[in-house]
Amino acid sequence: MAITVPPTALAIAFIVTPVAMLVAQAVSIDAITATLSDSRTWRVIWFTTFQALISTIATVAIGLVPGLVIARSNFRGRQFVLSLFAAVFVMPTVVMAAGVRALLPGDPAGLLPIVVAHTMFNLAIVIRGIAAAPVPVELEQAATVLGARPLDVAQTITLPLLRPTLVGLTAVVFALCFTSFGVVRILGSASSTTLEVEIWRETIILGRIDRGVVLAVIQLVMLAIGIGVWIVTRRRSDAFQSGSRQPISLRGRLVVAGSCLLVSAPIIALIQGSFRVNGSISTSGWRNLLSNSIRPGLRLGFDPVQAILVSLVTATFATAFALTLAVLIVAAVASSPTIGRVVDGVAMLPLGISAVTLGLGLLITFDVPPFDWRASSLMTPLGHALIATPFVVRPVVGALATMNRQQVDAAATLGARPIRSLADSIIPVVTVPLLSGAGLAVAISLGEFGATSMLSRSGGETLPIVIERLLTRTGGDFRARAYGLSLILASATMGIVIALETVANRKQR
CATH class of the missing domain: 1.10.3720.10 (MetI-like)
Structure with missing residues (x-):
C-alpha cells in the first residue's frame, strides 16, 4: 500500500x-x-459555439469520404498516410495558424481562417477514427450485389452502423474547436475571440482573475458535456466486425492523395512564405532566423x-x-x-x-x-x-x-x-x-x-511564444522568420510522431 x-x-x-x-x-x-x-461574455460564448459548430461540420464532412476509403482499402503506403495524419494532428497549433496565414491571401483574420485552420488541424482525427472503425464492407458488398445503389447503401447500411463512431468523433472535434486557443489567438480578431482567448485576456492582460475563473468554469461545464457524449458513444461503437479490405481503386487513390495534399498545404505555404519578404523572394528570413535584432542598435524583446x-x-x-x-x-x-x-x-x-x-x-x-x-x-x-x-x-x-x-x-x-x-x-x-x-x-x-x-x-519564452510574437509584427522579415521557426518546430514534432508510429507498427508485426 x-x-x-x-x-x-x-x-x-x-x-x-x-x-x-x-x-x-x-x-x-x-x-x-x-x-x-457583461454583454461581451455572451458575444464570446456565441462566437465560440458558432465557430466550433462550423469547424466541426466542415471537418467531419471533408474527412468522411477519405476515412471510408482508407478503412475499406489496402494499398502501399497506407500506414505512412495514417502516420502523416497523426503527425499533422500533433503539430503545434501556432504552426498550423502560421501555415494558414501563409496559405490564405492578404492578412486573414476572423471566422474564415479560424475554420480553415481547425478543419485542417482536426481532419486527422476524423480520417484516422473512421479508418480504424469497423466498416461493414461485406454488408455493403452484399447490398450492392442485390442491386442497391451506392447512395442507398450509404444511407441504409454504412452511416447507421457508423453512427456511434461519427457521433463520438464529432464530439471530440467540437470539444477541440471549442477550446481552441493558439489558432484563435493568431487568426482571430477583436470581434472573433473564443472563451479560451477571453480567459487569457481577462487574466493576463486585464488582471481580472475572478472573471477569468468564472469563464474557465463555464467552459469546463460545456466541455464536460461533449466528453460525456464521446464516452457514451465510444462504448457502443464496436457492435459489428469489419470485413476484409479491398485493393484501392483509382478514384480512391485520388481521394487519399487529395486529403494528404490538403493537410500538407499549410506546411507547403510555410516553406514558400519563409522565402518571401514584402512580396519578393528573399532569404533574409532564414539569414536572420536566430537574430534578436530589428535593426542596428534596436533589439527585439525576446x-x-x-x-x-x-x-x-x-x-x-x-x-x-x-x-x-x-x-x-x-x-x-x-x-x-x-x-x-x-x-x-x-x-x-x-x-x-x-x-x-x-x-x-x-x-x-x-x-x-x-x-x-x-x-x-x-x-x-x-x-x-x-x-x-x-x-x-x-x-x-x-x-x-x-x-x-x-x-x-x-x-x-x-x-x-x-x-x-x-x-x-x-x-x-x-x-x-x-x-x-x-x-x-x-x-x-x-x-x-x-x-x-x-x-x-x-x-x-518558448519557441511557440516567439513565433506568435514575430507573426504579430509588421514590416521587415519578421513574418518570414516566424515561418522559418515554424518549419523547424513542425519538423521536430512531426518527425517524432512519425518515428513513434513506425516503431509501433513494427512491434505489431
Whole structure:
C-alpha cells in the first residue's frame, strides 16, 4: 500500500488541487454577476459555439469520404498516410495558424481562417477514427450485389452502423474547436475571440482573475458535456466486425492523395512564405532566423536562440516528470489495482481540461508562500508535464492491463521477493510504451502554447511564444522568420510522431 502514496500525493497536489481551487474561486456572486451581466461574455460564448459548430461540420464532412476509403482499402503506403495524419494532428497549433496565414491571401483574420485552420488541424482525427472503425464492407458488398445503389447503401447500411463512431468523433472535434486557443489567438480578431482567448485576456492582460475563473468554469461545464457524449458513444461503437479490405481503386487513390495534399498545404505555404519578404523572394528570413535584432542598435524583446534552449529544457523536465508519475502509477496499479485505477483516472483529468484553464488553475494555486511559484521558471515545465502526463500514463497502464498476473504469483510462490517478481514481470511489458510516451511528451511540450501563455514570464519564452510574437509584427522579415521557426518546430514534432508510429507498427508485426 505504501507504494501508492507517492503517485496519489502528486496527483492530488498538481491536478486535483488546481481544479478544486478553480471551482472554489468561481463561487463568488460578485464575480459571477459581473461576468454574466457583461454583454461581451455572451458575444464570446456565441462566437465560440458558432465557430466550433462550423469547424466541426466542415471537418467531419471533408474527412468522411477519405476515412471510408482508407478503412475499406489496402494499398502501399497506407500506414505512412495514417502516420502523416497523426503527425499533422500533433503539430503545434501556432504552426498550423502560421501555415494558414501563409496559405490564405492578404492578412486573414476572423471566422474564415479560424475554420480553415481547425478543419485542417482536426481532419486527422476524423480520417484516422473512421479508418480504424469497423466498416461493414461485406454488408455493403452484399447490398450492392442485390442491386442497391451506392447512395442507398450509404444511407441504409454504412452511416447507421457508423453512427456511434461519427457521433463520438464529432464530439471530440467540437470539444477541440471549442477550446481552441493558439489558432484563435493568431487568426482571430477583436470581434472573433473564443472563451479560451477571453480567459487569457481577462487574466493576463486585464488582471481580472475572478472573471477569468468564472469563464474557465463555464467552459469546463460545456466541455464536460461533449466528453460525456464521446464516452457514451465510444462504448457502443464496436457492435459489428469489419470485413476484409479491398485493393484501392483509382478514384480512391485520388481521394487519399487529395486529403494528404490538403493537410500538407499549410506546411507547403510555410516553406514558400519563409522565402518571401514584402512580396519578393528573399532569404533574409532564414539569414536572420536566430537574430534578436530589428535593426542596428534596436533589439527585439525576446531571443529566438534562448527560446529554443528554454523549449528543450522545458520538454526535458516535462517528460521526466510525466515518466516519473507514469512509473509510480504503474507500480500503484500493480500493487493495488483499485487505488491504482483511481490515481490513473485522476491523471487523465488534464485531457478534459483546456491548457489555458489548467494554466490558470496552477497560477491561482501556487501563489502563496511557501509555494509562491508565480515568478518561478518551474511553472511552465510543470504545466507542460501535466498536459503530457495522460499521453504517457495511458499507453503504459493499457499495456499493464494485458500482463498475466499469474506470472507474478508464480514467481512469488518460487520464493522471489514481491518487488523483484513485479519488476521482472512489468519491465518487459511497459518499456516500449514508456519510450513511446516519452517521445510523445517531448513533441507535446515543444509545441505547447496555451498553458505557456499563462505561465511563462519575460526571459522564459518558448519557441511557440516567439513565433506568435514575430507573426504579430509588421514590416521587415519578421513574418518570414516566424515561418522559418515554424518549419523547424513542425519538423521536430512531426518527425517524432512519425518515428513513434513506425516503431509501433513494427512491434505489431
